[in-house]
Amino acid sequence: MIREERTTQRTQGSSLYLLTGAIIGLVMGLIFSLAIAPLRYKDATPDLLTADAQTQYKVLIAQAYAAEHDMGRVQARWAAFNVQNIQVDLHTLLGQLSAEEGYNANAVALDYLLYDMRGGERPTEAEPTATPEPEDTSQELEVTEVAQVETEATPVENAAEPEATVSEEESALPDETQPPIPTSTVVAAVSKPFQLQERLVLCEEQAPRLLQVQVRDDEGNPLQGIPILLSWPSGSEVFYTGLFPAFDEGYADYDMDPNETYRIQVGFSGAIVDGIRVNSCEREDGTTYPGGWWLAFQP
Amino acid sequence: MENRRLQWFLVAIGAGLVLGLILGWSMFARKAADLQLQDLREDYQVDYVLMVATIYGQDKDLAAARARLMPLAEDTEEMIDLVKQAMATPAISGVSNDLQALGLLLNALQGAGAAVPMGVMA
Known part of the structure; x- marks a missing residue:
């Protein structure tokens, strides 16, 4: 009995020293191959790049497409990423970029490409017109950055919003097995970045905490389908004007969280209005209730 | 007996080393490579x-x-x-x-x- 136990221990011992040796060798091999002499790719294909570099490359493809409108080249270039469905990849990237950076030039280029890839028609660009000097009526809100623009909208699916714009191309999705892709339905072109023109504190007990936005062109006509990027420290959301066309085609609203401070940007590279938060309104009897904002934007 | 154990121990290290190199230069290489x-x-x-x-x-x-x-x-x-x-x-x-x-x-x-x-x- 005792001899059997000793034999077993000896067998286990022999296995353990072999295992120990193998692990030591494995660790040495990994240290050497990953740290001391890592494999260096010098002729990388785009799909091997880091995520950031891939994004940069893809955005460049989209921007080049906006310049030359050669869909064949886009297909050929995107094929280097070995993705199964370019539209899905494009849409995913657009969502990521919009969430991280806002609906900026890069996102617009991707949106533009995605729109065309689904067979959409390009908007007729508005002729540049003389724009009055933006009148900054904001005193409490901080307005920053301005840049150039051309806007194209992608609707946001929002089941809570009544009278949502119906997609004209929903049936044109490439494959029912593919993830649903939001379809661009409203395209608007404006000649200048949107600026904050008017700001009012809203005190309506029936609609507390409501951020109301009105977007008009430089002639004062309401603009439908203009993307509005709302961002706050922990997230962002894009919504669009025109969800209540019976009321005003250039109108959009958002129910603010009383604990958040928002930043809003209307259209691509429009002025950024910072520091938006729920207001405090006072009743006649001195008690308070949450109020909202009315913001009017024009190029 | 001890010599044989030492030999097998070295063989095990060698085998582990080869496996580590293969893993490092193939499976993990893409993750390790910071391709720009x-x-x-x-x-x-x-x-x-x-x-x-x-x-x-x-x-x-x-x-x-x-x-x-x-x-x-x-x-x-x-x-x-x-x-x-x-x-x-x-x-x-x-x-x-x-x-x-x-x-x-x-x-x-x-x-x-x-x-x-x-x-x-x-």
């Missing part, structure tokens, strides 16, 4: 430069074009060399629109007044 745009294969770099030139041809924004080329070239001289290399690429040299776009970018990088090489402009 400058690591692209030459033909992709040429296409990248062409895209930059195409965009420049439309917006004429040299600063933006330079910013886009920065991942591939550190200074203007390197950018010029890149564009010239792209223009000399057989796949490009037969396409007049591409050559024209690259020529415009090359001109802009070389500074106002520099001539586009003869035979390049369509």
Whole structure:
């Protein structure tokens, strides 16, 4: 009995020293191959790049497409990423970029490409017109950055919003097995970045905490389908004007969280209005209730 | 007996080492490699430069074009060399629109007044 136990221990011992040796060798091999002499790719294909570099490359493809409108080249270039469905990849990237950076030039280029890839028609660009000097009526809100623009909208699916714009191309999705892709339905072109023109504190007990936005062109006509990027420290959301066309085609609203401070940007590279938060309104009897904002934007 | 154990121990280390090298240079290599745009294969770099030139041809924004080329070239001289290399690429040299776009970018990088090489402009 005792001899059997000793034999077993000896067998286990022999296995353990072999295992120990193998692990030591494995660790040495990994240290050497990953740290001391890592494999260096010098002729990388785009799909091997880091995520950031891939994004940069893809955005460049989209921007080049906006310049030359050669869909064949886009297909050929995107094929280097070995993705199964370019539209899905494009849409995913657009969502990521919009969430991280806002609906900026890069996102617009991707949106533009995605729109065309689904067979959409390009908007007729508005002729540049003389724009009055933006009148900054904001005193409490901080307005920053301005840049150039051309806007194209992608609707946001929002089941809570009544009278949502119906997609004209929903049936044109490439494959029912593919993830649903939001379809661009409203395209608007404006000649200048949107600026904050008017700001009012809203005190309506029936609609507390409501951020109301009105977007008009430089002639004062309401603009439908203009993307509005709302961002706050922990997230962002894009919504669009025109969800209540019976009321005003250039109108959009958002129910603010009383604990958040928002930043809003209307259209691509429009002025950024910072520091938006729920207001405090006072009743006649001195008690308070949450109020909202009315913001009017024009190029 | 001890010698045999030592031999097998060394064999085990060797086997582990080989396995570690294989893993490090194959399975984990892509994760370990921090591949950037400058690591692209030459033909992709040429296409990248062409895209930059195409965009420049439309917006004429040299600063933006330079910013886009920065991942591939550190200074203007390197950018010029890149564009010239792209223009000399057989796949490009037969396409007049591409050559024209690259020529415009090359001109802009070389500074106002520099001539586009003869035979390049369509």
